[in-house]
Amino acid sequence: MPNEPDEPKPKGAANRLGSDAMEPAAIPDRPDQPDQIAYLSNRPEILAETLSYVGHFMPWVREAVVLSPSTSVPLLRRAVAGVGGPSVSIVDETELLSDAERDRLPAAHSARNAYLRRAFVSRGPLADVFIQSDDDYRPLRPVPPETFVEGGRLHSYACHDLALWRRNSSTFDEAQHASYLALNYLGAPHLLYASHMPQAIDRRLYLQAFDAALALDPSAAFCEWSLPLNHGRLVAPERFHAPRTFRTMCWPRYPHEWPFWRRPEELTFENFHPELYTPGGLFAGIATQLAVTNPQQQAFQKIQRWYNFDLEAGSLRFVPGVDDPWRTGASPVSSFLRRRFFSAARRGRRYWEYVALEERTQLMQLAGESQRRGPDPDPPRSAVPPE
Template identity: 50%
Template structure:
């Protein structure tokens, strides 16, 4: 099966493909959308089909430097599927989505139907700090206007895609807006599940570690049932960070031990931060390297941070319960549950 990436980081993608070859050996075709100037730098150790950013963007190529990251990805994936290089069914991924255990094909395709993985309900997404957050809000409004469900499938893990259904989803939203501040993952699966219910199993909970980057950076709406993929952040492997001392490269003799160590560290940090116990020997977004931040959390606890983190464990459980109720109501309405 084909896997398709957007990347401008040759070394990150090279390492990611080694992990994919080890844990997902059924992937036999690789497509990469990359800046034309950087394509010669991609020495990936295997045959790869490249499409340049400008080729994928078409008439919007001059606008790419002015687009934020999320909008740029939307434009490039919309153009990618028109290139003629994309398989009828393919795995869509980013260069930092790495498998951390064996991933059989039936994680994605089973009995002729596709599994899809969600991480949130866009109606409950309250963050407003990044271009990603803006895309979630715009996508929610578009899906709601069109009368579709609005789960977030931006699960930061690979997902299997039907090329024609994705093209139709792009066309559907283009009929109501010229905005590129949209999430192609959530657009595709919510559109597809409405118009091609025969193609999809009921949604599954996502299986991604490091989404968010740090545990409890925001409350879960649903909690991963297992970790199958890592949303790879190179910064987490730097000195003083969560995965310091661990290699980012794959060593076939030690990879499972290394990946399990990452899961342990992540889980231990999750328990501590849920109790407002922020370690001072590991970099986190709450303390970083600032004495003032440390003092802030020890002594002040501003109203905003109190709201965000006090009784976090209880709020996370309530959030997950709301998600479970929403899913049961949706299954009752649609008759899905397979």
């Protein structure tokens, strides 16, 4: 069940579980190379398609463990039967949560996910170190296991700095702000790791992070990605490599929906949106299922379209026949007015590009000089730059 950044946020959502129920089994001190991936899912068809991508591009993953509500369990089992790739174990939520805990399940999407993930990590059949993912995170190229764990240390992928994340229109945003406040108070780094791609997770450090944050505010809804991957670096920095820049296409769904903190250096995973494959969508005409004959060509075609849309939208030009969130209104009249506005804005941009040529050149030279020098060898604790 993926994060939905545009979901309205209700008030008073909580994600607390009983503290005595969160004690994990004994976990070894050193992580092994992971071969298990863990999902929350109630979407049989989407999960089955995603597992076929994982089976092709991440063949070292041997087992997928899926936590699901009771109503979805038989549908999921039928959907994944015969799908190539890792073996699949479906865990019913009722096996992990008591009746009282199920009654306390938050309605808000992000808070509910964090609640379920914490129970899953504490009580579920998960390895000491595993790959946490959502059912719509799909690899686009071969992904070796060293992407996640290398030399006994975990790699993590950040898409923003929580201190700079100013969006506040959804439960996703609410979880990021709550996590930032707790991490900052505890003296931990505060990068945004909800990068809409899989991440390596250490079970023990994951639970320690929630214990520490919930001790500050038992009713807060924290992010199940940003909180543990930052707090883990505070209490066990030797278990982690320096943060890396995220590698996700379609986060945000369209380029320029919000400003990139750092652009993905490579597009390795797709944050799958079914609507992008419908008529008028960015990937219209491309199958959502993994191509049988040439999956790499299929993936590269999507990367090309995303990249070209990025170039055009950044110049206020838009790909003909492709819907976008800026020029598409609630009615034909609204859409017409939006298109007229962006047509005028594009002419204004061309004028600005001419008169600001010297300033833009200086900024580009500054960026190039920064890249040549590399990251700060001794960065501040609260803003460790990705690799």
